[in-house]
Amino acid sequence: MSAPVITTLLVANRGEIACRVMRTAKAMGLTTVAVHSATDRDARHSREADICVDLGGSKAAESYLQIDKLIAAARASGAQAIHPGYGFLSENAGFARAIEQAGLVFLGPPASAIDAMGSKSAAKALMETAGVPLVPGYHGEAQDLETFRTAAERIGYPVLLKATAGGGGKGMKVVEDVSQLAEALASAQREALSSFGDSRMLVEKYLLKPRHVEIQVFADRHGNCLYLNERDCSIQRRHQKVVEEAPAPGLSPSLRQAMGEAAVRAAQAIGYVGAGTVEFLLDSRGEFFFMEMNTRLQVEHPVTEAITGLDLVAWQIRVAQGEPLPITQAQVPLRGHAIEVRLYAEDPGNDFLPATGHLALYRESCAGPGRRVDSGVEEGDEISPFYDPMLGKLIAWGEDREQARLRLLGMLDEFAIGGLKTNIAFLRRIVAHPAFAAAELDTGFIPRYQTQLLTEPGELDDDFWFAAAQAFALGLRPQMRPDDAGSPWSDSAGLRLGLPNEITLHLSCDDQDRAVTLDITNAAAVLKDERLMIERNGLRRSHRAIHQGGHLYLQWEGQLHRVELYDPLAAAEASHGHHGGLAAPMNGSIVRVLVSPGQAVEAGTQLVVLEAMKMEHSIRAPHAGVIKALYCQEGEMVSEGSTLIAFEE
Structure with missing residues (x-):
């Protein structure tokens, strides 16, 4: 042929x-x-x-x-x-x-290879036969609650429920004790069915402080198969990776070879063709356990491309056309270090709930050596509730890990997003954290340091409000006489007979507001090319300041803040909120309504299940009370902020 x-x-x-x-x-x-x-x-x-x-x-x-x-x-x-x-x-x-x-x-690979590895249960059985060490678990066909309860008791809590047909954290739940099992299993099965069309689950021991290390493999149609080094993907939230790097810090050449050769054997055992990834859990003793094989290109493939100089998509196309792999295992490069972060539309401060809405501002990092941005959006796009909330990825390469880390911090500082919540400040805190700088990595990284990574917005200080007022005032000048920049009415510091030399701006930002008075005859700031240069107490500092859609986006201490003129009517309306009701935390679809009007519930009772961006989110009773009325039904699309349940204490 x-x-x-x-x-x-x-x-x-x-x-x-x-x-x-x-x-x-x-x-x-x-x-x-x-x-x-x-x-x-x-x-x-x-x-x-x-x-x-x-x-x-x-x-x-x-x-x-x-x-x-x-x-x-x-x-x-x-x-x-x-x-x-x-x-x-x-x-x-x-x-x-x-x-x-x-x-x-x-x-992609032959359908037979997807069959063999696409089901986590079948893959684990295959690896067990091949002698690859496995994490203790149950991977059988029976899917009833009692079977999982028995298996979990045999394995020992905590356990991890996983969809057999998928990945990316969909259909995955940690269960701490038997009281959580039934609800977690039902929710995971619904997520798996929604995302992959297959509700089957497996359960395995939830290891403490493991590292998630995966091997990139590639095979052609001529029997050649090699591994392209490894990636460490330990830093995760919701069991989904947010930071990946290659090579894995601290991995010895002998361990790299052992894991790589095991991955190649796994691929060859199923007649694999194309790009694939064999994922392992690596414990502190250097022992590794097969977790799963992803029979596709991974989200994090750019870090492998960065350290090898290869284009894996080009390899996919050439292999599909019958070409052999262009290099041998001994010729696989490993140059420098690369780190990738995933940029999501989500609210880290609210359990990473996905965010939807209008992308009012979107500015990517500047291009340059060792800098790469893979994104799927542009300024003005709408982020819908129907799909995964990932906006893109930032990838930095350096001669060593520290150079890559510092380069990535610079890229994160240059990125500007407005109009919806994102995890960009959260990512910056991870990359800047001393433990990350020291490569102290495991899957518990985010929970361990969450008080530092998920900091609540503090009170904005006087210097912030002064800078914001200066930037806001400077940004308003062209609007005074846009047809005549030379007009004295275009200069806020121009002569005003009988008028004061001061202006007062009442601004709001992050649910805070402040009235700031400026002396317009004593220019202490300059706004040019979206940079605010401001001088106070003998020091002149530079801040990013972007005027967009009537708002000011001001970068301050590593975070972009949206500043606007204070609207007392809007503030009064917001202060009333949804008193006595529970509102939708995001746009989404109602999957289940578990209560009825007049029903008494205890604190923590699951009331409504909302699906958004391929994940389920439970709305629970904040305290004991009575359901007064329902304003939603199963299958209905709801908007963020809309009242779902009238609830009385």
């Missing part, structure tokens, strides 16, 4: 991974095809593609998870090959088979 020739590539995904795959495809001279839901019609990946195909619908189940629609889109656009990205159908054997049966090329 002759090798397939690929001239047009369809990317069956969205967001930053779709943009990243198309970037390499375009560099190789291929025509790119994007698919999109109705919600994503004007999304960045749709705008950047050569051809777009509308899948319709809004939810993933109506669009990106529709195999027939994706095959039809490939045929209509003339694409010979489909790249699945990650998430969605990337590890769905049925999708791989459907592509093959349609006479198209799947840029």
Whole structure:
């Protein structure tokens, strides 16, 4: 059979991974095809593609998870090959088979390999046969509550429930004791079904202080397979990675080789082809346990590309066309160190709840040596509740780990996002933390240091309000006479007969407000090119200050603050809040309503389950009380802030 020739590539995904795959495809001279839901019609990946195909619908189940629609889109656009990205159908054997049966090329492993490793249960059984050490657990077919209760008691609490068909933290719950098991199992099964179309679960021992170290493998159709070093992905929230780096700090060459060779054996045992990742848990004694294999390209693949100088998407395309791997294991480079952080639309201070809304301000870090940004959004985009909240990734490379870390801090300082909550300040605190600088890594990093990483916004000091008032006043000047910059009325420090030489601005920021009086005849600040230069007490400091949509975005002590003119009517309305009611913490869909009007409940009782961005969020009773009324029903879409339940103490 002759090798397939690929001239047009369809990317069956969205967001930053779709943009990243198309970037390499375009560099190789291929025509790119994007698919999109109705919600994503004007999304960045749709705008950047050569051809777009509308899948319709809004939810993933109506669009990106529709195999027939994706095959039809490939045929209509003339694409010979489909790249699945990650998430969605990337590890769905049925999708791989459907592509093959349609006479198209799947840029992933054979369906048989996905079958073998796509189910965590089957993969663990296979590894057990191959002699790879496993974490104690239950990976069987029976899925009833009693089976899991018996298994958990045998393993010993705490245990970890995991979806057999997925990853990325979806369908994953830590259970501390038997009283939590039933609720956690039901919720994890719903999440797994929603995200992967498969509700099956496994349970395993939840190890304390392990490191999450994974091996990037790559195989061709000629029997060659090699490993491209390793990545440490230990720093996680909600069992989902937020910081990844390569190589793993402190890993000896002998341990790297042992883990790499084990990963290659696992891939060869299932006839693997293409890019894959074998994930291990590494304990403090240097023992490693097989966790799972991801039969796709990983979110964190850029750090591997940074330390090897290779383009893994280009390798995927060439291998799919029948080409052999271009290098041998002995030729795999390992140069310097790379660190990646995942930028999410979420609120770290509120249990990392996803955030939705209008991306009013979006400025990426400056390009340069050792700096890379993979993103899927642009300023003005809408972040919907239907998909994963990741906006993009920042990747820094350096000759050593410290150079990469400092470079990444600089990139985070340069990034500016406004209009919705993000984790950018949280990421900066992680990368700047002394324990991270010392490479003291394990999966408990965030919980251990959460008081330092999840700091509550403190009271803004006088210097902040003075700088904000200066920047706000300077930003208003062009609005006075935009048609005539030379007019004296365009200068707030100009002569005003009979008027005072001071102005007072009443500003608000982060639920705080302050009236600031400025002497407009004594200019202490200059605003130029979105930089505020301000001099006080003999010191002149520079701050980023961006005027956008009537708001001021001022960078202060490593965090971007949105400042606006104080509105007493809006403040009065907000102070009333939802007295006596429980509101939706984000835009989303009501999955379950567990109470009825008149019902008495105890503190902590689960009342409503809301699904947003492929994750479930429980709304619980803040104290004992009575349900007075319900304002939501199952299947309904609700907006952030809308009252769901009238609740009386």
